[in-house]
Amino acid sequence: MTxxxxxxxxxxxxxxxxxxAAPAAPAGTSCANLAALTIPNITIKSAxxxxxxxxxxxxxxxxxxxxxxxxxxxxxxxxxDSEIKFEVWLPPAEAWNGKFQGVGNGxxxxxxxxxAMATALRRGYAVASTDTGHAGDDMxxxxxxxxxxxxxxxxxxxxxxxxxxxxxxNAQGKFxxxxxxxxxxxxxHQAMTEAQRYPEDYDGIVAGDPANNRIRQTFAxxxxxxxxxxxxxxxxxxxxxxxxxxxxxxxxxDAIDGLKDGIIDDPRRCQFDPVKLQCKTGSDExxxxxxxxxxxxxxxxxxxxxxxxxxxxxxxxxxxxxxFGEAPGQSWRAYIMDPQEPMRVGFFKYFLFHDPNWDYRTIxxxxxxxxxxxxxxxxxxxxxDLSPFKKRGGKLLMYTxxxxxxxxxxxxxxxxxxxxxxxxxxxxxxxxxRLFMAPGMGHCSGGPGPNQFDHLTALEQWVEKGVxxxxxxASHVTNGKVDRTRPLCVYPQVARxxxxxxxxxxxxxxxxxDVPAGTRRTTTAGK
Ligand SMILES: [Ca+2]
Numbered sequence: 120m121t122x123x124x125x126x127x128x129x130x131x132x133x134x135x136x137x138x139x140a141a142p143a144a145p146a147g148t149s150c151a152n153l154a155a156l157t158i159p160n161i162t163i164k165s166a167x168x169x170x171x172x173x174x175x176x177x178x179x180x181x182x183x184x185x186x187x188x189x190x191x192x193x194x195x196x197x198x199x200d201s202e203i204k205f206e207v208w209l210p211p212a213e214a215w216n217g218k219f220q221g222v223g224n225g226x227x228x229x230x231x232x233x234x235a236m237a238t239a240l241r242r243g244y245a246v247a248s249t250d251t252g253h254a255g256d257d258m259x260x261x262x263x264x265x266x267x268x269x270x271x272x273x274x275x276x277x278x279x280x281x282x283x284x285x286x287x288x289n290a291q292g293k294f295x296x297x298x299x300x301x302x303x304x305x306x307x308h309q310a311m312t313e314a315q316r317y318p319e320d321y322d323g324i325v326a327g328d329p330a331n332n333r334i335r336q337t338f339a340x341x342x343x344x345x346x347x348x349x350x351x352x353x354x355x356x357x358x359x360x361x362x363x364x365x366x367x368x369x370x371x372x373d374a375i376d377g378l379k380d381g382i383i384d385d386p387r388r389c390q391f392d393p394v395k396l397q398c399k400t401g402s403d404e405x406x407x408x409x410x411x412x413x414x415x416x417x418x419x420x421x422x423x424x425x426x427x428x429x430x431x432x433x434x435x436x437x438x439x440x441x442x443f444g445e446a447p448g449q450s451w452r453a454y455i456m457d458p459q460e461p462m463r464v465g466f467f468k469y470f471l472f473h474d475p476n477w478d479y480r481t482i483x484x485x486x487x488x489x490x491x492x493x494x495x496x497x498x499x500x501x502x503x504d505l506s507p508f509k510k511r512g513g514k515l516l517m518y519t520x521x522x523x524x525x526x527x528x529x530x531x532x533x534x535x536x537x538x539x540x541x542x543x544x545x546x547x548x549x550x551x552x553r554l555f556m557a558p559g560m561g562h563c564s565g566g567p568g569p570n571q572f573d574h575l576t577a578l579e580q581w582v583e584k585g586v587x588x589x590x591x592x593a594s595h596v597t598n599g600k601v602d603r604t605r606p607l608c609v610y611p612q613v614a615r616x617x618x619x620x621x622x623x624x625x626x627x628x629x630x631x632x633d634v635p636a637g638t639r640r641t642t643t644a645g646k
Contacts, residue, residue, distance in 0.1 A: 150167065160195055161196075163193045169185070169190050171186050176233045195249075195278040195282060203270055205282070210245060219245050219283065221248070221298070221301075222301055223310060226256045228251040228271070229254045229255040230255075231250050235306075252270030268470050276309050280320045300320070323516070325517075331499065334499045340454060347419060355411050361441045361442025361456070363396075384521070385521065391438050393420075397409070419451065420437075422435030427485055432488060437521060448561040453525070505538060520562060525562040550587075555588075555610065556613075569593035569594050569595040571595070573591070591607040592604060611632070
């Protein structure tokens with residue numbers, strides 16, 4: 120089956136029926152012939168038309184239900200040690216929205232993001248994703264392969280983007296009119312890398328819960344693991360107590376934002392001290408914390424500091440992120456408590472010290488951080504001057520969950536504020552870069568706060584029509600049913616209940632300038 124035929128037939132028939140000549144149809148290359156493309160450093164392994172219906176991109180994958188498309192599988196080798204696999208999925212000409220989308224990865228990736236590709240394809244996008252140059256989420260690939268670390272850190276997405284744009288051009292007979300990048304977590308890191316390093320790649324970028332301060336965050340993972348595990352490496356705080364802690368934190372801090380609704384709007388204002396949960400009897404009981412558990416929690420909230428100077432190396436995790444669900448992005452379990460050794464310890468073993476036997480107990484925070492930032496500066500995407508991206512007309516939409524237990528939102532906000540300072544203030548920055556904070560949302564999704572919203576449509580309106588997003592309407596869904604909506608406001612604005620109507624409906628909220636703590640009226644709103 121060749122999915123491009125309908126357009127070709129239509130053009131060929133026009134003269135026969137005596138109608139006025141239509142504008143020349145772009146002369147695209149048929150799907151199968153894309154395999155013969157010669158792009159420097161790119162090998163196209165296959166190009167196949169895929170019929171509409173269920174499709175499994177790999178033998179192990181759950182089938183996706185997709186419209187018809189052309190699947191291109193390729194490998195980029197920008198260096199002799201590179202092996203960057205990527206795919207481009209192309210809608211047939213009549214279904215194409217004229218745009219290209221690159222989609223981001225999670226963790227250390229090692230896999231093409233088929234689900235995200237499917238979402239983009241269904242919207243009519245030509246879409247690309249890469250495995251970032253290695254297989255699997257393990258970090259051993261970096262041992263003895265510094266070029267592969269660079270591929271992971273920034274090069275793979277860029278070479279994927281450049282090659283994909285050419286493949287789209289050849290398939291459709293013209294370049295895409297607009298290009299977008301959409302990613303969360305490591306995808307948010309990739310989004311920031313693209314905006315900072317390759318401002319020409321994308322017209323619009325969505326950066327969700329961005330793990331862009333990667334080196335310091337890795338030091339914070341190590342610090343939090345040490346703080347929450349005993350000498351034998353066993354977790355000090357049992358899993359069952361994490362949810363108990365979140366309940367106590369929310370109870371203590373819910374009303375600070377002026378509305379008692381089970382959500383802490385800004386955990387920076389919550390100073391809950393876990394000593395309040397310390398067991399009175401001195402024993403270890405389910406509903407309270409031992410002194411050691413109190414200390415472990417405090418250190419996780421406080422973050423990692425230079426032991427000599429007291430300088431904050433990286434923020435701690437927000438109050439309210441301890442445990443509010445079972446998914447990996449909804450508690451301290453997956454990235455702090457559950458791992459047998461510090462999360463991402465492979466960074467030290469395979470990327471930094473090239474010593475697979477490196478012992479985390481030998482960490483010297485000051486010396487080793489300085490060394491890491493000197494040796495692997497490209498692993499962090501923390502450039503504050505985004506002038507080149509702004510100048511080329513790029514638009515950047517960033518969002519993050521205020522209860523994220525993986526990438527602390529305080530760091531995301533601090534980065535945004537630092538960019539604003541560099542770029543001439545908040546107002547000038549909002550011309551091209553807007554941050555939306557989602558209270559009560561976990562890592563990229565989930566949580567008690569409204570956490571489902573269409574950031575891409577908002578970004579398209581901004582890029583294509585010049586309509587900058589003032590708010591995003593977010594929904595909270597339980598068992599497939601929307602039970603709460605609320606606007607996510609442009610930072611530093613916050614959503615304030617108007618005082619009448621249900622506090623579960625977005626229409627009853629306004630985005631307003633935040634007011635200092637202590638000057639708010641607290642309301643308990645009903646439905
Ligand atoms: Ca609240």
